[in-house]
Amino acid sequence: MQILRNEAYFLVYAAVTKYAAQRCIWTFYKVAMLKIKNINTYYGQAQALTNVSLHLSEGEIVTLIGANGAGKTTLLNSLSGIVPPQSGQIFFHDTPINNLAPHQIVRLGISQVAEGRQVFKPFSVDDNLELGAYLKQKFLSGKDKVKKNKEFVYDLFPILRERKKQLAGTLSGGEQQMLAIGRALMANPKLLLLDEPSMGLAPMVTQEIFRVIENFSREEKTTILLVEQNARAALKMAHRGYVLENGRMILEGMAAELLENKDVQRAYLGKDKKEIWER
């Protein structure tokens, strides 16, 4: 009798969890803030992305890994309007954005930290941050908000506060990366696109920047799409990951799964097992 009851409990429990899981998946798709559907992007004649699809849910950190030239930066540039896709669709909160100019996309709440930082070198650190909030201060209002955001960025990266008046071109690589991220945050993005924040930086500095990004994302519920060469660090931080190869999406999965995936380990995590190579 006791056994039978347990059995019944278990069946009910299983049914409920299954239902919940389905519900979960359903809501999961419903709150997807960004949906990329089958985009194809070209540089002149050369196709850089082929039928790439991707989605991001609110509050997620998703990483995009792949080798040099796989199309990671192109995907971000297609998203932010720098290299608009020739076909396919991009929806942000169900608004199609694939035909908008970069500044209109920023206005909707997507900020990109471009590859190689791209800070305004002849401007001071302070000016760089203010330019990041350009859309907030077009009219005379908005000064308070900008000041508040600036304090927020300076709290996030205290070294920038010390360098406030210095020209951005005189900062070290790591500091420039922090400035580039801070500048993007000045626009209060809902979605932050990070293009190789670790590029050319010492491991210690990379770690520091990743730590700040992770904390920030958790506290502010900002969704992040992170493009990285340093696949291990990126997958450790992210919830989910995508793998891009030759302009095509070849894998998608939870970050933990990708870390365990044999192909990913071999190709991107540097776990070169001789047996695999010389099979």
Next chain:
Amino acid sequence: MDNFQQLIQYVLSGLSNGAIYALIGFGFAIIYNATGIINFAQGEFVMLGGMLTIFFLTVFHLPLVPAVLLAVMISTIVGVVFERLAIRPLRNAKPLRLIIITIGASILIRGIAMLVWGKDTHALPAFSSNEPILIAGATMLPQHLWIFGVTVLIIIISRIFFNYTMMGKAMRACAYNAQAAGLVGISVKSMTLISFVISAAIGSMAGIIIAPLTMTSYDVGIMLGLKGFCAVIIGGMSTGFGTVLGGLVLGLLEALGAGFISASYKDAIAFIILLLILFFRPEGLFSKKETERF
């Protein structure tokens, strides 16, 4: 002593011409920095400034100040229309193609001006009296003072604009890196438009303040435009003091050359300087190598 007085005279007229060249050069530099285009219609804004002022003074009998304001406004509108019709639709074209379009536009504007105002030269009355002022034996007209004053004022205003206002900073940011500017929400298109507005306004103002000294006609834009181009090349395409110095150096050399060698070489001197600069120091005389980290 006679030579010394002559020297002062040449220096004075050289500096006042130089100030005008600097203003015209500013117009070139502002558009070049925002878009990478060299706007060869810049000289036509200069012509329009002077001609429109005369038009409002003589046909509508307006007082000087409203006539000047209207002239600047209309030249600016011409600049906006030009950008909208000829530059914006071809935004993805190569700069060279756009430069050739600006040459075409300049011919068009000049042609229309000729049809409207004829081929005669016109004189704008001096802003204040025509009483010469004696300085160390050389004579200076009050109009020279107007030229120096207005030039200094425009330079100060543009420095404030580019260094302390958000819009000015956004324009500089756009000039430095258009892609990064787009990513912080700056609209590259509107910055292009604003650059045309500002250069048209500055160019027409230059044309107005020089008109009482040199007379004006439908085709003054060619020569003044080329001199301004020369000034901005000497100044290394900067929107700062490089171009001001470039204009002054050009004006001085021209005046001294015309005075001590021959007046018929006046224009030739400007172009010899232009060629020498382009051959030997295309980055300009005053540009420093910038130090920055990568």
